[in-house]
Structure formats: structure tokens, C-alpha cells
Amino acid sequence: MSITDNLQNIKSTLPEHVTLVAVSKTKPVSDIMEAYQAGQKVFGENKIQDMAEKHHVMPKDIEWHMIGHVQRNKVKYMASFVSLIHGVDSIKLLEEINKQAMKHNRVINCLIQIKIASEDSKFGIIPEEAKDILESQAFSELKNIKVVGLMGMATFTDDQEQIEKEFKLLKSTFENLKDIKTENCELKTISMGMSGDYKLAIDCESTMVRVGSSIFGARNYN
Numbered sequence: 001m002s003i004t005d006n007l008q009n010i011k012s013t014l015p016e017h018v019t020l021v022a023v024s025k026t027k028p029v030s031d032i033m034e035a036y037q038a039g040q041k042v043f044g045e046n047k048i049q050d051m052a053e054k055h056h057v058m059p060k061d062i063e064w065h066m067i068g069h070v071q072r073n074k075v076k077y078m079a080s081f082v083s084l085i086h087g088v089d090s091i092k093l094l095e096e097i098n099k100q101a102m103k104h105n106r107v108i109n110c111l112i113q114i115k116i117a118s119e120d121s122k123f124g125i126i127p128e129e130a131k132d133i134l135e136s137q138a139f140s141e142l143k144n145i146k147v148v149g150l151m152g153m154a155t156f157t158d159d160q161e162q163i164e165k166e167f168k169l170l171k172s173t174f175e176n177l178k179d180i181k182t183e184n185c186e187l188k189t190i191s192m193g194m195s196g197d198y199k200l201a202i203d204c205e206s207t208m209v210r211v212g213s214s215i216f217g218a219r220n221y222n
């Protein structure tokens with residue numbers, strides 16, 4: 001099936017309140033253009049330089065989401081255009097995003113990545129640490145970022161119960177933190193769910209799913 005067919009099939013199953021991020025990492029501009037022409041305007045990349053190159057040559061009404069781990073020294077390459085940074089996991093990173101956003105006179109929206117998987121390899125911080133950051137004095141001084149939600153990645157496993165348990169942990173963390181309402185913090189988004197588990201994620205009240213291979217086909221990393 002074509003990218004257009006895949007997109008339309010997935011979109012027809014998504015509730016209206018769920019945002020689809022089409023994960024286009026490793027995929028060529030021609031594939032992304034096909035999705036764009038089929039009406040998709042939100043794309044996710046996991047490498048800042050790839051995202052910047054694609055942003056440069058593609059229509060400017062695309063919303064680019066950074067879904068990968070962010071190195072502080074590369075924030076400057078996306079600060080002028082990125083719409084949402086999903087993988088924020090420290091106050092130091094928030095400070096760098098704030099600094100770069102200020103140079104462009106923007107407020108950059110961010111999600112805090114919560115570690116919900118049992119694997120060691122997944123990035124993110126524990127819920128208590130997220131709470132400490134959002135309530136800190138240092139955070140309150142950052143006027144050019146806004147934390148608008150949480151992001152999580154479940155363990156890579158076939159065990160649906162385990163994945164469900166992890167999604168529910170993200171949802172309950174969201175419920176616990178959403179009372180923290182300040183000028184630069186208002187949690188609305190729960191980014192969870194990928195090709196293999198986005199339906200389960202939506203059942204667990206995800207509001208944003210990040211789907212790549214089910215739209216664009218398997219990735220080739222060579």
C-alpha cells in the first residue's frame with residue numbers, strides 16, 4: 001500500500017482529539033512530500049541535522065517535532081523553527097532551549113520525557129524528578145519555553161500487559177503533575193504510542209501518537 005493509503009487508514013481510526021505525528025526519520029523528502037500532499041502537516045524526526053535539512057527544503061507550514069534524544073550543543077540548529085521538542089529530560093536542556101529560543105524571539109513548546117520502560121536504554125526521568133524541575137525556581141525563570149505535556153516510550157516487547165502498565169504510569173504521572181499551572185507550564189499533551197502500540201496507547205488516553213513504519217514502511221538504516 002502507498003504512503004497515502006497508509007496515512008488515510010491510520011487517520012480513519014484515530015479519535016479527533018489525538019494528534020498524529022508522522023515519523024519520517026531516515027525517509028527521503030519525496031516520501032514526506034507524498035504524506036504532505038495527502039494532508040499530513042506534522043512530522044517527527046530524531047536527528048536535529050536531518051530535521052533542519054528537511055525543514056529547509058520543504059513547505060513552511062509543516063510542523064516539525066523533535067522526537068529523539070537532544071544534545072544541548074545542537075539545539076541552536078532547530079531553535080528557529082521546531083514546533084515541539086518531545087524528549088526533554090533535564091533543567092540544563094530546558095535552559096539551553098530557552099536561551100536559543102530567546103535569540104529568535106520565540107517560545108518553544110516542550111514535553112518532559114518520563115522513563116516508563118523497564119529497559120535501561122530508554123531516556124527520560126522519573127516522575128519525582130519531573131515534579132522537582134517544574135516546581136523549581138530555575139524553571140520558573142525560563143520565559144521562552146513552555147512545557148505542554150509529557151512523552152514516554154514503552155518497553156520494546158510483545159507483552160501487551162507490560163506496555164499497558166507503562167502507558168498507565170505515564171497517564172497517572174500526567175494527572176499528578178497537571179495541577180502545576182504556571183506561565184511556562186500547562187500540561188495538555190500525552191505523547192505515547194508508536195506503530196506497534198498506538199491503539200493501546202489511545203485506550204490509555206494518549207493525545208499524540210508518533211507513527212513511522214506503519215505510514216512510510218520499514219526503515220533502512222544502512
Ligand SMILES: *Cc1c(COP(=O)(O)O)cnc(C)c1O
Pocket residue numbers: 023025046067068153193194195196210211212213214
Ligand atoms: C522511531 C520512533 C517512533 C516511530 O516508530 P515506528 O515504530 O516506526 O512507528 C516513535 N517515537 C520515537 C521516539 C521514535 O524514535
